[in-house]
Amino acid sequence: MTFHNWFKQWMQEHPLRVPDEDDSRRFTQDVMRQIRADVMPAHAPAWGGWRLAVALPAFAIATTLIVVTALYLTRDNGPTVVEAAPPTPPATEQVEPVQLAHTDDATSPFEEAEAIVALLAALDEELNGDLSADTLTEALRWIDESDLSS
């Protein structure tokens, strides 16, 4: 008998072991568990992305509805909002007229002062040096109503 035949006979008498039914079932379960564990993280972003794709427009629509409703209600209660509005800084109101007065008016402050002094001097002369408080008040009102630039 050749070695080849001898070994062949040995293998017929002693075949390779076959896993029993329980071990075989466990083996398949172990492989599939491993595969599921490997596959799930790869699919998770796509699944998450799908949820995000639905959630984002829904959130946007809800937010838009809230904002539009709030604006609508605000328009109906206009005075309330005006009252609640923060006051305009006073500096703006104070600066602008002074700048406008000097830029629009041709008469300089120095000329205005000179004209006032001249008028007061003329008034005092007319009253023979008796310029009382009442007279001065009257004179200032008169000056205020006069066109000093002319």
Place this chain on the structure above:
Amino acid sequence: MSQASDQSDRETIAAILAGDSERYAELVDTHQTGAIQLAYSLLSNYEDARDAAQEAFVSAFHSLPRFKGSARFSSWLYRIVVNKAKDKLRKRQRTPYMVSVDNDDESAGVGPFTLPDLKSKAPAEIMHEKELATTISRAVQQLPFKQRTAFVLHHMQGKPLQECADVMGCRLGTVKTHVFRATQRLQALLAALYSERTLS
């Protein structure tokens, strides 16, 4: 493996690639015995063999889109099993490892081999059968890896030489050489056993 089961494998693979990954369990059920036997014969340790086969099935699943279909699924899978077994042996070389042949219960067998019905046999005969199985298993483990793979596939799993070549990714002539050298070496290693059995 028959052409019918080969066709069945192809249909299952097509379904898996179409998205039904749960059907991979069918391929595992069909091919696990051969895969574990191959790994067990190469490694001579059941737990390592089971791990190697499991890793091979998982790798095969992930590489399934690259499976060309020119070879049988079993040949392609066994090639992965051989590579995983080789990895296990490399790990054994890096870390101290007691190479031992499993000594399971009498009904299970010794190493990758099944022992015949021992109930009617005398204790001395049972002992002799176990020693013989252990010696053959250890002798196979002493073969260089490529010779061992070729020998296991052809003489222990009964695969045709061409299929062995497909699994090992080499030419038919190369496989024949590996099988021939492995047989010569085993004959030398098992000379005493062989002559004893031949004479008896």
